[in-house]
Amino acid sequence: MKNYSPAIDEMAKEPFVDKDRLGCVGASFGGFSVYWLAGHHDKRFKAFIAHDGIFNMEMQYLETEEKWFANWDMGGAYWEKNNTTAQRTFANSPHLFVDKWDTPILCIHGEKDFRILANQAMAAFDAAVMRGVPAELLIYPDENHWVLKPQNGILWQRTFFEWLDKWLKPAKQ
Template sequence: FGKEWNEAISGDYGGQCMKDYFTAIDEMAKEPYVDKDRLGCVGASFGGFSVYWLAGHHDKRFKAFIAHDGIFNMEMQYLETEEMWFANWDMGGAYWEKNNPVAQRTFANSPHLFVDKWDTPILCIHGEKDYRILAGQGMAAFNAAVLRGVPAELLIYPDENHWVLKPQNGVLWQRTFFEWLDQWLKKN
C-alpha cells in the first residue's frame, strides 16, 4: 500500500495493525475450509511482537502461538537494541518522554503489560546472536508464560542471530515449529 501506509505502523504498535490482524482472522474464520476452533498465530520480528501482544488480547481466537525473535518488553527493547535510530523512529522516542504522546502510546502497548491475560500455549524462539532484539526478550516471555501456568516451550539458538541460517538449526526449527502446531492444533 506504499510508504505512507507502511510507516503508519511506527508509533502505533498496538493500534491499527492489530485491528487489521483481528479483521483478517475473523474474516478467514468464516471460510468453510477454516476450522475456527483450531487457529494458530505465528510471527517473527515485528510478527513476534505481534504474537506476544495478541496473546494478551485475542479473546480466545487462537489455540497456539509461536513467536520468533519478537519484542516482549518495549522498555527493555528501547535500551538494549543496537539499532537506536530504528528504536527512536519506530517507538516514537524514549519511554521517559512523558510529554511525547507517540512514545507513551507505544510503551503503553508493550506485550509484557498484558501477561495477566495470557491463557494460550506459546512457543518462544530466539537466537543469542540477535543484537537487534536480544534473546532475553524471548526468555522473559517464556518465563512469564510458565509463571502464569500457560503451557510454553523455549528454543534458544546460541549460534544464530535474527534469523536461522545454519542447516541443522533450520531442521530443528522446522521440527519444533510443526510439532508445536501439531500438539495444539491437530485433531486427536
C-alpha cells in the same frame, strides 16, 4: 493494534480454515504481534509461536544496538511523558498484558540477534510459565535474526510443526 481481530475473524470465515483450531505464528514484527495477541485474542487462538519478537518494549528500547531505529519505531523514549506517540507505543508493550495470557506459546530466538536480544524470548517464556501457561523455549546460541545453519533449520522446522500438531490437531479417536 485493533485491526488484528477483524482480519482474523474474516480469515476464519474461509471454508479451508477451522476456526476452532487457529494458531498464531509470527517472526520479527510478527513475533511482537504474537506476544501482543497473546494478551488480546479473546480465545480465538489455541496456540502461539513467536520468533525473534519484542516482548518488553522498554527493555528493547534500552538494549538494542541500533538506537536510531528504536527512536524511529517507538516515537521516542518511554520516559518522555509529554511525547504522545512514544507513550501510546509503550502502552502497547506485550509484557503489560501477560495477566491475560492463557494459551500455549512457543518462543524462539537466536542469541546472536543484536537488534532484538534473546532475553526478550526468555522473558516471555518465563512470564508464560509463571502464569501457568504451557510454554516452550527454543534458543539458538549460534543464530541471529534468521536461522541459517541447516541442522538448526531442521530443529526449527521439527519444533515448529510438533508444537502446532500438539495444540491444533484434533485428538485421535
